[in-house]
Amino acid sequence: MNAPEVVLNLLAWGAVFILARRIYTKQESKPIIWKLVIVILVGLFSFSINLPYMDQQIKLAILPLGVWILYGIYSRKNEGISWDQYRKYAWLGFFANFIFLAVSLINPLIHCAIFPGNEISTYLSNSNKGKIIQTHPSADHKKLDRDSLLIQMDSIKEEPVFSEKWYYETFESGIERSKAEERFPYQLARTKAKWGSGIDPMIFVEQDGKGLLISTGQKQLYFRAEKTFLKKGE
Amino acid sequence: MRKKVLVPLLLIMILISCGIFYWYYLAPPATFPDQEEIKAILSGPNNRVGIAEIQDTIFLDDKHVYIPFITKEEDHGISFWEWKKHEWQLSSFSTGSMPQIWKMDSDDPSSYYIIWNFHPENNLEYLTFFLIKERGFSVTEGKHHYDPGIQMDYRAEAGKKSYGYTSIPSEWQNYMAAENKLMEERKPNGLFADFFPPAQYYFGWQATSADGSTEYPSYPNLNGFGSGGSSTEHLRFLNDNDIFIR
Numbered sequence: 001m002n003a004p005e006v007v008l009n010l011l012a013w014g015a016v017f018i019l020a021r022r023i024y025t026k027q028e029s030k031p032i033i034w035k036l037v038i039v040i041l042v043g044l045f046s047f048s049i050n051l052p053y054m055d056q057q058i059k060l061a062i063l064p065l066g067v068w069i070l071y072g073i074y075s076r077k078n079e080g081i082s083w084d085q086y087r088k089y090a091w092l093g094f095f096a097n098f099i100f101l102a103v104s105l106i107n108p109l110i111h112c113a114i115f116p117g118n119e120i121s122t123y124l125s126n127s128n129k130g131k132i133i134q135t136h137p138s139a140d141h142k143k144l145d146r147d148s149l150l151i152q153m154d155s156i157k158e159e160p161v162f163s164e165k166w167y168y169e170t171f172e173s174g175i176e177r178s179k180a181e182e183r184f185p186y187q188l189a190r191t192k193a194k195w196g197s198g199i200d201p202m203i204f205v206e207q208d209g210k211g212l213l214i215s216t217g218q219k220q221l222y223f224r225a226e227k228t229f230l231k232k233g234e
Numbered sequence: 235m236r237k238k239v240l241v242p243l244l245l246i247m248i249l250i251s252c253g254i255f256y257w258y259y260l261a262p263p264a265t266f267p268d269q270e271e272i273k274a275i276l277s278g279p280n281n282r283v284g285i286a287e288i289q290d291t292i293f294l295d296d297k298h299v300y301i302p303f304i305t306k307e308e309d310h311g312i313s314f315w316e317w318k319k320h321e322w323q324l325s326s327f328s329t330g331s332m333p334q335i336w337k338m339d340s341d342d343p344s345s346y347y348i349i350w351n352f353h354p355e356n357n358l359e360y361l362t363f364f365l366i367k368e369r370g371f372s373v374t375e376g377k378h379h380y381d382p383g384i385q386m387d388y389r390a391e392a393g394k395k396s397y398g399y400t401s402i403p404s405e406w407q408n409y410m411a412a413e414n415k416l417m418e419e420r421k422p423n424g425l426f427a428d429f430f431p432p433a434q435y436y437f438g439w440q441a442t443s444a445d446g447s448t449e450y451p452s453y454p455n456l457n458g459f460g461s462g463g464s465s466t467e468h469l470r471f472l473n474d475n476d477i478f479i480r
Binding site for chain 2: 160162163164179189202204213216
């Protein structure tokens with residue numbers, strides 16, 4: 001669960017609710033409440049473009065499609081009186097798009113502050129149940145050395161991912177594709193990222209047991225420790 | 235007056251649709267058809283398999299049944315039966331030597347079974363199954379991504395019977411679950427984003443005969459055929475050249 005995002009979205013809906021209430025109390029001829037709820041939801045509907053922002057996509061609403069549809073329905077009813085009643089709610093729905101846009105602009109900043117992207121503890125907070133799975137036969141059977149991992153947690157540093165170099169390094173001796181040794185032959189399974197971060201990482205362990213390659217849905221990170229956190233397995 | 239008719243009518247409609255839903259999706263499976271009926275369906279005009287013998291009826295769970303069979307040409311085959319829409323249906327069958335993976339619930343790797351049926355003349359000692367993903371990398375807009383090569387294997391004894399099955403080892407399940415989740419998250423949602431699905435893992439197999447050879451078990455040298463649904467997949471036959479051997 002992505003806790004900051006959930007909280008921010010609840011706040012955004014709260015803001016929409018407060019604005020709708022303000023419009024409602026000021027109105028002289030009151031509309032029907034369940035209808036105005038639907039009008040707000042339909043008003044949300046828009047043509048929007050997606051823009052990249054901090055490893056994610058944000059939606060910028062451009063055309064108020066929902067408002068047009070509602071205008072089509074209500075403008076001819078009751079000689080325009082219905083449209084007078086609901087117009088503001090339809091535009092509130094469209095305006096809500098920008099409240100949610102603000103949320104998606106703020107959200108990564110807050111997320112970064114609570115769950116720093118360059119700290120291993122964000123991705124690996126509970127290693128008690130951690131289990132090493134050997135995913136390539138080029139390595140020896142190893143087990144997770146939990147103590148070593150726990151002691152080193154604060155000193156593990158992020159380093160750049162040299163994907164291209166790692167890829168070609170394995171073929172340097174001119175051996176066949178399938179016969180090359182794998183640099184990351186273990187998976188660290190059954191661990192969890194920090195609670196509330198909403199991250200579900202996949203973690204590979206380097207052959208020497210000192211490196212962790214962490215993939216999330218958005219990016220990949222590489223962490224390196226001083227000492228190995230693998231020990232001899234059976 | 236109108237309301238008096240409408241409400242009971244609506245109630246009856248809801249009851250009927252509930253009944254239909256129960257009948258087709260929830261009702262417990264009926265008894266499995268006997269061997270003669272199975273034979274008749276497989277040799278029928280739709281499938282045209284000349285069955286000589288039904289070897290066994292294996293319930294993988296109460297709604298999925300695996301039936302190995304021998305054809306009149308001595309070919310060994312496998313067939314999968316499923317309780318679906320209140321009917322025992324033949325969901326897939328094939329003859330020839332290729333083992334298959336049956337994904338009963340494609341979202342849940344613990345429901346995957348590998349199934350085979352080889353002619354006894356091949357003298358198989360054991361089968362080795364592989365989960366493989368090729369090593370790869372990508373650099374887009376300065377973002378590096380490295381995909382470690384995966385090769386996990388699992389050995390299944392061939393035993394005395396020509397046919398057999400095995401579920402997927404838990405370590406494979408762990409890996410596949412994590413990988414599937416990651417793929418799901420990597421799919422960008424948007425009109426203007428290009429998306430090239432990254433390479434996926436696949437399943438492979440090797441057979442080792444009593445004399446130690448890992449040649450393709452080709453006896454009898456017949457061409458296999460079959461018809462399959464989306465829930466089954468052939469495993470790739472792998473030479474020693476295709477895999478990493480310690």
